[in-house]
Amino acid sequence: MSNNKNNEDKHYVAPFSNEVSFDELQDAPPSGKFRLSITGKLGVIVVAFWLFIAIFGQFLAPYEENDLPFPDDYSEFQKPRPGAWLGTDVDDRDILSRIMYGAGRTIGISLAGVLIAYVIGVTLGIGSSIAGSRIDQVLTQFFNILLAIPTIMFGLVVVAAVGSSIPVLIITAGAIFSPVVFRLSRALGMEIMVMDFVEAAKVRGEGYRWIIFKEIWPNAAMPLISDFGLRFIYVILFVSSLSFLGLGVQPPLADWGSMVRENLGALQYGESVIPILAPAIAIASLTVAINLIVDDVSAHAGGKLSGRL
């Protein structure tokens, strides 16, 4: 109802309304069919490209990740030339091949991490919004404390304690990002739990399973999907930042974040800055592309619920 009123009001705020869609500031219900904007489509193309490289990159790469394209040439940070189209890195390895190998690792670790965060966060979040009272309070307090620790700091402490390996990275990322997911899904659950249709379902005598999957889930899906994209970005940034600090994926394995670290010297001594720029652009293009898609999805979901939390 309030939406109708607003649409009428828009008529009077002529100086602004013809330029800004005020709907983007409200929690309007999903309206119409979901369509991607131009930037959103671009995002989908870039993400699809990187997913393809992540899966097939290691088979398509011209060299193995630690092979030397020019075994006789000892100069580091070579400029691009036939045989090494992006040049070579600090140890004379082919950058293009390392980016293709690194794609699978960077994206794989982050995806696994964000999935774990979601399994933990959504299960406990929606569960606790239904369970209520004491369990809810304890969980909320616990996750609030975890939320007060900056993610990278948390990562540093974990890596200091147990050392760094790919499984550790995945589990750490999952653990670090689950509190945010918990908070969002709990808030969503709470918001939806008090709606009339849920009341009606309860009065009808439906069980918890029905209420979760048939009443709450369809309404929580859109905000959760757009938050999933956002969280995926943060996990990619987290994993590559740790690798960049030398505390993530360990050499000689290729990973986008650690590639930037290995080749930092290119800024001072290198003939070309591609060794450092290429992996940085790889990460940025992926995360920015996801962000473009997320923008479209959250505009469609009508609200910036995730932004408000």
Next chain:
Amino acid sequence: MYRIILTKIGAGLLTTLGVSIVIFLGTNALPGDAAQIRLGQAATEDSLKALREELGLNLPLYQQYFRWLFNFLQGEFGTSLASGNVTIAQLISDRYENTLIVSTLTAMIGVPISVGLGIMAAMFPGTIYDRFLTLGSVTLVAAPEFFTATLMVLFVVFFLGIGNAVVVGSIDDKNLVELITHFILPIATLCLVIAAQLIRMTRAAVLNVMNSPYIEMAILKGIPRRRVVMRHALLNAIGPIVNVIAINLAYVVTGVIVIEVYFGYAGLATLIVQGVQTRDYILIQTLGMIFCATYVILMMIADLASILSNPRLRHPK
């Protein structure tokens, strides 16, 4: 109202306490204790036992925790495990200035510019200027810090030809020009990193106010757009904006870690990364607490700002 403020501060203190427990337990999970590390593999059982007693490592865990906490609060951080007999306080006092300078200057330069740009974007929504800023901030928000840093280096060093890609050495024996080029890259990068978030959030905060009926009234009265934004909208947007600023300053605390390592800058963040590499858990505990406490305090300020600026939150029913 005072009750709300006190409750919030109390909650902040409790959170810090909780964080300190997490950090203490986390660093205690490290293999080997301080006595073992300090005396090395060749230590005899007796000397190990003596040192453990001296350091209080034979006490139950919760007593160790309180001991550590009280020492921390008194500024007695202990001795570094990795770098001989240097005290942590000494390590920190050598470097905290560098981190403080970079973060303070970032706040002083980055915040006003970004907030101004955000307000401008909200003032002329939908124009090319606004779209450019929005697209730019969407890009920068999602990009990793080292990507922004690389762009900055390419721009400043290779394009403008000033500064040095890597800032090393102390700041003591430098003249003003050298000082500026020394700091320009880390600060400019951090400014860009926070600007992206800040512009976006400021714009949203102002636009949110622009949506309210009294603004509509002001527009209908025929007041020029600039005045509507400056006199009517902005005053009510101050609370959300202060909230946004505090959140982003908290973000500087974490952003500075990657930036310092990128530029090889001798600050607290590079110190904690070294601590992790050498598994110097006393150093990690101390610096972790300092970083987290700063973060929690800034978040608390953000919380308080949004309550104090909103009468409805200030006087809850």
